[in-house]
Amino acid sequence: MDRQGMETLLVVDPANMNYLTGYDGWSFYVHQGVILSVDSDAPLWFGRQQDANGARLTTWLPDDRIFGYPDKYVQSRVTHTMRYVARLMRDQGLAEKRLGLEMDAYWFSARMYLILQEEMPQSVLLDATNLVNWVKTVKSEAEIGYMREAARICEQVMQTAVDTIAPGVREKDAAARVAAAQIAGTDEYGGSSPAIFPIMPSAERTATAHLTFDADRSYAAGDVVLLELAGARHRYHAPLSRTVYLGDPPEDLAKTADGVVTGLKETLEDMGPGMTAEEVEARWRAAIAHTGVVKPSRVGYSFGLNYVPDWGEHTVSLRPGDKTILEPGMTIHFMPGIWLDTYGFECSEPVLITASGCEKFIEFPQQLFVKG
Amino acid sequence: MDRQGMETLLVVDPANMNYLTGYDGWSFYVHQGVILSVDSDAPLWFGRQQDANGARLTTWLPDDRIFGYPDKYVQSRVTHTMRYVARLMRDQGLAEKRLGLEMDAYWFSARMYLILQEEMPQSVLLDATNLVNWVKTVKSEAEIGYMREAARICEQVMQTAVDTIAPGVREKDAAARVAAAQIAGTDEYGGSSPAIFPIMPSAERTATAHLTFDADRSYAAGDVVLLELAGARHRYHAPLSRTVYLGDPPEDLAKTADGVVTGLKETLEDMGPGMTAEEVEARWRAAIAHTGVVKPSRVGYSFGLNYVPDWGEHTVSLRPGDKTILEPGMTIHFMPGIWLDTYGFECSEPVLITASGCEKFIEFPQQLFVKG
Numbered sequence: 001m002d003r004q005g006m007e008t009l010l011v012v013d014p015a016n017m018n019y020l021t022g023y024d025g026w027s028f029y030v031h032q033g034v035i036l037s038v039d040s041d042a043p044l045w046f047g048r049q050q051d052a053n054g055a056r057l058t059t060w061l062p063d064d065r066i067f068g069y070p071d072k073y074v075q076s077r078v079t080h081t082m083r084y085v086a087r088l089m090r091d092q093g094l095a096e097k098r099l100g101l102e103m104d105a106y107w108f109s110a111r112m113y114l115i116l117q118e119e120m121p122q123s124v125l126l127d128a129t130n131l132v133n134w135v136k137t138v139k140s141e142a143e144i145g146y147m148r149e150a151a152r153i154c155e156q157v158m159q160t161a162v163d164t165i166a167p168g169v170r171e172k173d174a175a176a177r178v179a180a181a182q183i184a185g186t187d188e189y190g191g192s193s194p195a196i197f198p199i200m201p202s203a204e205r206t207a208t209a210h211l212t213f214d215a216d217r218s219y220a221a222g223d224v225v226l227l228e229l230a231g232a233r234h235r236y237h238a239p240l241s242r243t244v245y246l247g248d249p250p251e252d253l254a255k256t257a258d259g260v261v262t263g264l265k266e267t268l269e270d271m272g273p274g275m276t277a278e279e280v281e282a283r284w285r286a287a288i289a290h291t292g293v294v295k296p297s298r299v300g301y302s303f304g305l306n307y308v309p310d311w312g313e314h315t316v317s318l319r320p321g322d323k324t325i326l327e328p329g330m331t332i333h334f335m336p337g338i339w340l341d342t343y344g345f346e347c348s349e350p351v352l353i354t355a356s357g358c359e360k361f362i363e364f365p366q367q368l369f370v371k372g
Numbered sequence: 373m374d375r376q377g378m379e380t381l382l383v384v385d386p387a388n389m390n391y392l393t394g395y396d397g398w399s400f401y402v403h404q405g406v407i408l409s410v411d412s413d414a415p416l417w418f419g420r421q422q423d424a425n426g427a428r429l430t431t432w433l434p435d436d437r438i439f440g441y442p443d444k445y446v447q448s449r450v451t452h453t454m455r456y457v458a459r460l461m462r463d464q465g466l467a468e469k470r471l472g473l474e475m476d477a478y479w480f481s482a483r484m485y486l487i488l489q490e491e492m493p494q495s496v497l498l499d500a501t502n503l504v505n506w507v508k509t510v511k512s513e514a515e516i517g518y519m520r521e522a523a524r525i526c527e528q529v530m531q532t533a534v535d536t537i538a539p540g541v542r543e544k545d546a547a548a549r550v551a552a553a554q555i556a557g558t559d560e561y562g563g564s565s566p567a568i569f570p571i572m573p574s575a576e577r578t579a580t581a582h583l584t585f586d587a588d589r590s591y592a593a594g595d596v597v598l599l600e601l602a603g604a605r606h607r608y609h610a611p612l613s614r615t616v617y618l619g620d621p622p623e624d625l626a627k628t629a630d631g632v633v634t635g636l637k638e639t640l641e642d643m644g645p646g647m648t649a650e651e652v653e654a655r656w657r658a659a660i661a662h663t664g665v666v667k668p669s670r671v672g673y674s675f676g677l678n679y680v681p682d683w684g685e686h687t688v689s690l691r692p693g694d695k696t697i698l699e700p701g702m703t704i705h706f707m708p709g710i711w712l713d714t715y716g717f718e719c720s721e722p723v724l725i726t727a728s729g730c731e732k733f734i735e736f737p738q739q740l741f742v743k744g
Contacts, residue, residue: 024583025580025581025582025583026568026569026571026582026583026584026681027581027582028681029478029568029681029682029684048581048669049668049669050580050581050582050669050709050711051580051581051582052580053579053580053711053713054580054581054582054583056580057576057577057579057580057583058583070668071668071669071670071691072691072693074669074670074689075673075684075686075689078693101482103481103482103483103486104481104482104483104484105481106401106478106479106481107478108481108482109475109476109477109478109480109481109482110473110475110476110480110481110482110484110485110486111475111476111499111501112476112482113482113485113486114475114482114485127483129483170562171562172555172556172557172561172562172563173556173562175555175562176551176552176553176554176555176556176562177552179548179551179552179554179555179565180548180549180551180552181548182548182551183544183547183548183551183587184544184545184548185544185587189544189587189588190542190543190544190545190547190548190585190587190588191544191587192587193551193569193570193584196398196401197398197565198565199398204429205429207425207429208397208422208423208424208425208426208428208429209397209399209420209422209423209426210397210398210399210422210423210426211396211397211398211426211429211430212398212565213562215555215557215561215562215563215564215605215606216561216562233587234587296421296442296443297420297421297422297443297446298443298446301447307681308680308681309398309400309401309679309680310401312401312447314447317446317447319443319444321444321450337422339422339425341425
């Protein structure tokens with residue numbers, strides 16, 4: 001904040017709220033946030049009155065920093081929560097400041113901005129998009145611990161998927177087992193609902209990203225099934241992608257799989273601190289150059305603590321032009337997903353940048369899983 | 373659009389995109405949308421290049437209305453997707469129009485607005501917040517059919533929860549069974565991932581809205597457990613709340629439960645077309661006046677087709693001041709949740725407004741469930 005000339009900061013991204021205060025509830029569908037000031041040790045939390053007890057239960061904030069607003073502000077057609085927030089900031093002596101806003105966050109709408117601008121004409125509004133996200137990008141030991149727990153969950157989730165998917169099995173039943181495994185976790189501890197639903201398209205639905213199972217279909221011989229699944233622990237994620245083929249894989253798919261897996265292994269061998277994000281992508285591109293595989297989109301991104309709709313942190317992207325230098329403690333999902341005209345292939349690895357290289361969070365065979 | 377003087381409309385809410393085109397993918401974590409023009413029968417879809425096949429597979433749009441943007445726009449620090457969108461609109465002759473924007477949608481950030489304003493100085497930007505949501509509020513027969521299927525799923529989900537929760541059972545294991553039931557659906561058809569994760573807090577966590585299970589705790593005698601769960605079918609929801617008590621319920625909880633259930637029954641008897649939303653709330657308040665139960669927040673809302681983070685439609689709210697007249701085909705979640713200082717009680721009903729009254733989507737006993 002100081003470096004960017006901000007005296008106050010309004011944080012509405014639920015993962016950033018959690019990071020700063022511990023707040024953890026499914027209440028981000030109404031306006032809520034925390035307000036930081038460079039002059040104060042404790043942020044202010046504001047949210048709907050009925051969620052204020054949730055802030056008392058899940059945050060470390062003292063009671064006098066928790067402000068619940070009346071229900072008349074919820075999805076109102078006559079007033080707006082930002083009017084309440086502006087008054088709160090005035091009451092706390094936080095108006096007339098240089099105020100940072102998460103201008104491009106899902107949870108900071110155009111209307112919220114315009115109302116704040118109208119209500120606080122003496123404030124200087126600054127762009128704080130991803131400011132907290134960048135702080136989060138390097139993880140603490142405690143955070144890495146949660147992500148390792150999430151990784152153990154993810155291994156069970158992926159194994160459940162690979163074991164269950166077979167010709168004749170209903171897609172919904174496989175997806176149900178996956179969803180259960182995400183929550184049931186290990187014998188020792190449970191998981192939390194991941195930030196992205198189970199992505200597990202089959203057949204022609206694998207020719208694109210981000211579709212999922214068909215609730216009314218059964219798997220059939222000749223299906224490709226893409227699996228992009230995560231374990232999550234206290235909202236910290238460990239994502240992983242793998243691909244299953246039901247039957248004898250066609251030659252071009254087997255060849256694509258070989259090319260991707262080889263490129264993945266070679267890239268991870270070199271990936272480490274001091275490299276830039278774009279250098280990792282270039283390393284990958286060099287490794288697959290001879291295979292004929294072309295991957296026009298980024299091949300990875302920073303991940304960690306998050307809520308829907310994304311476990312990515314919107315900071316580091318492995319792609320040309322991203323000159324971020326990798327540092328120990330960063331956590332990157334190396335994700336070279338290939339979507340061709342009639343099918344796709346995915347094999348990814350979530351890794352921790354260490355002092356000397358990178359460390360896989362998950363041990364799961366890197367291959368095309370072929371099932372009868 | 374015509375009534376509000378709009379010639380073009382940019383829709384970014386994923387549920388509204390689905391409603392207008394059929395598009396269904398977990399890709400709303402990057403910028404995407406559909407653009408409508410009063411002069412054209414088919415909207416334009418734009419999204420990330422890797423999701424364009426998803427638009428071909430899930431929408432009814434012809435290929436020449438589907439535009440995938442290059443990956444360099446994704447979470448970029450040097451350009452912005454709205455620059456691509458502005459150019460697309462110029463190329464299509466849609467700049468210099470009166471353009472409606474979903475100004476207060478989760479998926480329309482302050483930054484998106486400012487870039488569009490900068491890129492399209494000849495356009496008149498208008499507020500189209502919830503414009504499509506209001507169209508969606510009255511459901512077609514086909515939509516009601518999906519919601520009835522979602523209701524069958526929800527009955528199984530709620531029964532699973534009530535059957536599983538017991539002293540000594542780990543909360544994570546109950547939540548895992550609930551999550552699986554949401555996807556597995558009925559013998560006939562599967563469900564889709566609901567827009568809100570299973571809300572099932574226990575003990576002191578029931579004193580507030582929107583917390584969920586504790587991944588490391590087991591249920592114990594004396595627990596109140598709140599269940600706010602949905603079935604979903606093709607993204608159409610049927611939500612339901614119920615409450616479980618483990619042991620002999622304390623007198624004040626039993627009394628609160630009686631008051632709420634009686635008030636719920638009396639209100640639903642009268643609820644129907646021609647009443648306003650605030651009249652329903654007033655009817656409820658009158659019904660519980662003698663019980664000592666106080667409910668300071670809205671007691672219900674319109675629901676239907678949705679994605680995370682909310683299955684509510686952000687239109688009708690049952691609360692003082694909402695003068696919306698209920699019409700046949702509207703679908704309302706009557707949800708008088710009570711959160712007191714040390715526990716909560718919930719018993720809700722999703723209903724369809726009919727020609728003569730209202731019809732419950734779900735048949736599930738209205739009571740406090742008491743388990744050994």
